[in-house]
Amino acid sequence: MTKKKQVLVELGKEELLEKMWAADPVIKQMLINSENLEKARDHFFIYLNELERSYFDIYTDKPYLGMHPVEKNIAKECIRVLKNVIRTENEVLTKGSALKHLYKIANKRKGAFNAVEPGFLSEFLYLFRGIHGDLKLPEKVDLLEASGRKAGEERSRQLDKYSGFLMKHYNRMKSGLDQSSIRYQQKMKHKILDYFQATEEDWKDYQWHLKHVIKDLKTLQSLVTLDSEEIEGLKLAIQFDIPFHITPYYLSLFSQSGRSRHDKGIRAMVMPSVTYCHNVNENRLKKTDMDFMGEKSTSPIDAVTRRYPQIVILKPFDTCPQICVYCQRNWEIKNINEATVTRSKINKAIKWIKNDPYVTEVLITGGDPLTLKNETILEIVKAVAAIDHVERIRIGTRTLITLPFRWDQELIDTLAKFNEYGRREVCIITHFEYAMEITPDILEVIGRIRKAGMSIYNQEVFTYYNSKKFETAFLRRMMKLSGVDPYYTFNTKGKAETIDFRVPMARIQQERKEEARLQSGIVRTDEPVFNVPKLGKTHLRAWQDHEPVMIKQSGERIYRFYPWESRIAIVDDYLYTDIPIYDYLKRLHEDGEDIRKYRSIWYYF
Known part of the structure; x- marks a missing residue:
């Protein structure tokens, strides 16, 4: 029996490190041979500059001459990102240095490996692959080899394939207009009306819905099944005085028997989670301003x-x-x-x-x-x-x-x-x-x-x-x-x-x-x-509006944003710390999603 190939988030941290260095052994050796961090930075820039030049040089004798333009383009973007990440300017700006972590890990400094998370190693694994155009794209589509009617027929078949792929995913999804969804919503509606001893006429009266907005755990539990995590979140919301409102109408979209694939997001949108409640309460205790948009x-x-x-x-x-x-x-x-x-x-x-x-x-x-x-x-x-x-x-x-x-x-x-x-x-x-x-x-x-x-x-x-x-x-x-x-x-x-x-x-x-x-x-x-x-x-x-400037130890990318008016006035930039791609993929994997479908996510900057 063929052993199922492990996906990224199933790999151990040591295996991730091994794959990262294997993606570009030259970088590892360069870091080891550099007598200090600044020498390593100089060597890194020289290496990336030479690599980039070979992509632009049509007379290069490097093996990249025959690389497809799509692969070259992404390789150039990866080089640009790596250059950004190792710049001293961006280290000062973000108060961190990914290069320092790489240097210490390569030289096996004490505690260096434990100081970074799998998300950090994964980012550099894909960047090191990316600068060489090793993208593992699923297929090559030749549009220019044929001509005339034959070309049109071939292209039409390829477009059918894309459309079929899209429709295949559509067929797995449900809307509130599906007959099964309509029947289920009607069933939930009648349960809600029975609970409140209300009529069909009440249901169509928005004032009735406003008077019966659900904002307590007892009513909610009487109408739908909640799991332990949802119950704990709602109890904390009440304890910390965090308001939650659910209209009877919106509740009719809930799965009565408990959280399901089709109502998971609907529930999450209106029921505060344990994490949310603790974070809001902590912000209040610390008097942290939650006005994110200023x-x-x-x-x-x-x-x-x-x-x-x-x-x-x-x-x-x-x-x-x-x-x-x-x-x-x-x-x-x-x-x-x-x-x-x-x-x-x-x-x-x-x-x-x-x-x-x-x-x-x-x-x-x-x-x-x-x-x-x-x-x-x-x-x-x-x-x-x-x-x-x-x-x-x-x-x-x-x-x-x-x-x-x-x-x-x-x-x-x-x-x-x-x-x-x-x-x-x-x-x-x-x-x-x-x-x-x-x-x-x-x-x-x-x-x-x-x-x-x-x-x-x-x-x-x-x-x-x-x-x-x-x-x-x-x-x-x-x-x-x-x-x-x-x-x-x-x-x-x-x-x-x-x-x-x-x-x-x-x-x-x-x-x-x-x-x-x-x-x-x-x-x-x-x-x-x-x-x-x-x-x-x-x-x-648009690259002109933002750029990645650093990768943190946990794998978060830090982006530098240039506001909408930056081409008509000198306006301050803004630094944004994203969530790690690795953590997102791991969560998807734990939710049963095939994360191989997301494999190109690392090359969006």
Whole structure:
């Protein structure tokens, strides 16, 4: 019987080290032969420069002459990253030195090997392979060898293969529109109604849902099975006074019998984990500021945030019917029964917008503004629409998903009357995270909003729970078919307390290149972005906007970000410490995922 080949995360640390040095024995010998760290650095740069030059030299006698341009291109990128990592400038900037660790390990200094984690060794294993173009890509596609009809037929067969690969993954996934999902949601709905002694009429009344938002463990346990880890997390949330809200509607998407493959992410989004609760509590005890985006420093007046030239955020309300655990504003979100609307504060904020002619767009969000009554929303939107220089009003809300019955016809008509073609746009911004969230109820609401002339845009937060292969592609497909336009895909904020949700930046780049790219351009309209604190979104597809500058002992990459305005003004850079790719792959492996499907992740920088 053939022994199954071990995957990366199953290898011992010593074996990883052996593979790392085997990937480039010259580097190991060079480090050993160097009398000190600075000599090692000099030799390393000379070696990389010669290697790089051989890739550009068409007359080279090195074995890289026959290397494929794709392999050469990635090899050049790996060389660039390695040069960044061994620069003294970046060591000073990041207060660390990966080269020092490599030097000590090569020279078998005491404690050197124990000082680094498998993630560190893995990064250099793939970089050392990468600088030689040893990428282990699955196949070579020759597009230029044939011509004419034959070439067209061959290319069509290759494209069928790509499309079939995509559809094969689609077929393994479920949306809330599948008949089995609809039946199950109906079953859960009736259980919830029975528990609250409510009627079908109550179910369609959003006020009933608001009155019965689930925010205690006893009610939740009476309706769905929770495992010990979920129970412990909820107990800690109550103990540490960390608010959690789940609408009865959203609870109907839960698997009644316990956490499953299809509702794992849905549960994680609304039930604080043990790690999250301990981290939030520790931050509070240490008085650590959890305002990751620096909104206090980008607020020119209460209830307003401004990070861009033409758009501002207006926050009239500081809670939501349902609280997302990964929320960037978790530091200011309150329990639903504690939240208030301060009219004078809102009026002053709107007056401030009116007095600034350079603001042309207002995002009304919070919290979730649609927790408020129609009259209050009308009052706010009407006041903003009365400002001559405002040409777009966005309503940022997740009620479309968590409380679809909130979208009564009165609300839709109220918003639509301010949507004037050629004069002003009113649009909806929401957060679909999983295809299971797209249900018949939500489809009906989307239809009415679209018929009223308003567009709906989605800003997906790319988390661990929707980062598996083709999950985001499937969500994209279902959203577009349902009338929602993908707009942004956000790299999860680097908040320490939300570590459960974080994904290496390389994964969102990989998704864009290897999964989204197989979809039609009209479907993959979202742009992957990173939100730089205080400064705003930076696109992740451009080297000019960010670069890896260091690899920490645990395998975390440190990136240097150059803000969106860095080509029009001298703006401070920002350092971001990512989570280790190795740790992410290990977690996927433990969850039963085949991590060989992610093998190219190491080469996204």
